[in-house]
Amino acid sequence: MIVRSISEIEGSDRDVRSASGTWRSKRIILAKEGVGFSLHETVLYAGTETSMWYANHIEAVYCVEGEAELTNDETGEKHMIRPGTMYLLDGHEKHTLRPVTDFRAMCVFNPPITGREDHDENGVYPLLTEAS
Secondary structure: OOOOOHHHHOOOOOEEEOOOOOEEEEEEEOHHHOOOOEEEEEEEOOOOOEEEEOOOOEEEEEEEEOOEEEEEOOOOOEEEEOOOOEEEOOOOOEEEEEEOOOEEEEEEEEOOOOOOOOOOOOOOOOOOOOOO
16 A cells, blocks of 8 residues: 655655656656556646647646646647546547636646656656656
């Protein structure tokens, strides 16, 4: 059994800030736990824009606080994401998130991430393994 609090993660190597400065992710469960997914609490900052493409992962995002505009970059379709709303990138969609306010979400990745990932120039997380 694993019991872990967000306060334990703050300031540790599981507390990751993007090189772009647009988000902070507290990585609660990682690949090294061996459970087949990773779980993160992520905050994207108001007034920023983050373009992403999870070519190697499926991500589910559940908004718990704030508001953001989600754009499917492939179709142009837009959605307002608010508390209680979930979106699933089950087709590896290229997308952009524009937070209106600080936007806090719980995110699940499959395959799980190692904790070292950040978006590359295409918005992709590389597919890393614990041995990488």
